[in-house]
Amino acid sequence: MKVVAGTLNAKFIHTNLAIRYLKAYAAPEFEIEIAEYTINDPVFNIASDLFAKKPDVIGFSCYIWNIEETVKVIQILRKILPDAVIILGGPEVSYDVVYWLKRLPEINFIVIGEGEATFKELLERLTGGRATSDVMGIGFMANGKPVINPIRPKIDLRKTPSPFRFPEDKPNLSKRVTYIETSRGCPFSCQFCLSSIEVGVRYFNREKIKEDIRYLMENGAKTIKFVDRTFNISRSYAMEMFQFLINEHVPGTVFQFEITGDIMRPEVIEFLNENAPKGLFRFEIGVQSTNDATNELVKRRQNFEKLTRTVTMVKEGGKIVQHLDLIAGLPEEDYSSFRKTFNDVFALKPEELQLGFLKMLRGTGLRLSAKQFGYTYMDHAPYEILGNHVIDFNDILKIKQVEDVLEKYWNHHRMDNAVEYIVSACFETPFDFFQQFGTYWDEQGWARIGHQLEDLFLRLQQFLREEDVPGRTIAEGLMKYNYLRNIRYKPRKQWWERTLSKEEKSHVYEAVLNDPELAGSTFSKLQLKQRDLYKHTILEPFPFSLRDYIQYGEIVEEHSVALVYFDPANGKSAFFPIEKLPEKTALKGF
Secondary structure (H helix, E strand, O other): OOOOEEEEEOOOOOOOHHHHHHHHHOOOOOOOEEEEOOOOOOOHHHHHHHOOOOEEEEEEEEEOHHHHHHHHOOOOHHHHOOEEEEEEEEEHOOOHHHHHHHHHOOEEEOOOOHHHHHHHHHHHHEEEEEOOOOOOOOEEEEOOOOOOEHHHHHHHHHHOOOOOOOOOOHOOOOOOOEEEEEEEEEOOOOOOHHHHHHOOEEEEEHHHHHHHHHHHHHHOOOOEEEEOOOOOOHHHHHHHHHHHHHHOOOOOEEEEEEEOHHHHHHHHHHHHHHOOOOOOOEEEEEEOOOHHHHHOOOOOOOHHHHHHHHHHHHHOOOOEEEEEEEEOOOOOOOOOHHHHHHHHOOOOOOOOOEEEEEEEOOOOHHHHOOOHHEEEOOOOOOOOEEEEEOOOOHHHHHHHHHHHHHHHHHHHOOOOOHHHHHHHHOOOHHHHHHHHHHHHHHOOHHOOOOOOOHHHHHHHHHHHHHHHOOOOHHHHHHOOOOOOOHHOOOOOOOOOOOOOOOOHHHHHHHHHHHHHHHOOOHHHOOOHHHHHHHHHHEEEEEEOHHHHHHHHHOOOOOEEEEEEEEOOOOOOEEEEEEOOHHHHHHOOOO
């Protein structure tokens, strides 16, 4: 019997852990072939590839991001493989089984919840030609009516086989994200999250997990993401794993964790700040809202003061990148309240701030109580909200404008110095900048076109000028500083207006060639010849003292000029403020 376990990932770099668990658990009795695609692959191509495999049984792992495309594939498969047994599993189909059975007459079974043992038993029954109607943990149609069998007891995670030892996965380990779990379940009851449905937390065998991580690193895995819902729920366990990863990591490997910020002890952070190599760990912390009433309504216990302490300590340590999450549209979080939530969290200056929108996931408490809060939402996945009785669709659209520019201008770190100045000196709050710029961006039609790096600088410059934003001159100078600091080679084309004439530049270069100390002792030590000076540097004025800004982080509003050197050996730029020029080379306005 030919068995295929497939899924449609959001991107090629993603991997599906669930189907690998199915494959490992079913062995050695069954040899399951894994088939992964992406939601961007043509449906016909996916169906054609699966048809070529000539499966007797096809299983699909289903989530909100892939269910609608998966449905299209299934509908084709049923027509071209009329005798194949089609089985669905995963969080998207586990919590509204009757709906999916009625909607998809093409499928044979739905595996509900934890699927390893259930899927294997189904295969055993199908192989032996035995009845499947009493298999625990499945749903199916019988005589035109949906049947849901009792849920199967949880498996012993300590005895599960490794899902990482398949030879076919080795070639791609360095190119894709590897997902790993050391526990299942969540101790919290957040009503918007599927993890709240499963009671209790169960752990895998620690030593087996460590062996898996060693294997993954030995075979080239670069990004390993732990999918535990709260990795640090057990302080002793988290400390043990952190110590193991610090001791045995392979340089170049990055580990990412979902952390509950307000329960992390200061001594744990101090340990990481002292011992973790920079860049080894990434923390994803769900804040969602700082509105206490909202958090209480969704049964989310959160101490924002302690969360702030955690994020601040981690940031001050400079070792760990932090990704903080917000959810717009939670109960009683209106536009004004969300503005405050955004500003509260942005003040922590996380490396990444993810602005998401509430999704009414099947099976969650919030979906069941949607009418209480006046929610309207999409009928199909991802079930994103359209509004409720305190936030309407117009407000949702406005916040989406914020999301767009936040991603481009903060999370991608193209111009951090400029944005930090703009949000603190040019607008009342950070949210107001992102909202006004996001609205302007949308009105210009830029959301519908692509952008080169230079375009992003030009678009922000246009906004600052057309909206006559106070402090825009300093902001533009910082944008130029960020641009020159982050590019690797001398730019052939500049997005800003040239402010020095060729004659002025020639005078300055001549002065620097005669006396390199004009650009400082560090520059003088480079001992650049005339050819290299012209080939690898540019001369640029700034509307503030570049020396004070570089040394002290202070904005002193006075004109300055600097040589920017692009080192061809390492692809990095260096700024050399020119302290004083001979009188004959004085520049206009300087």
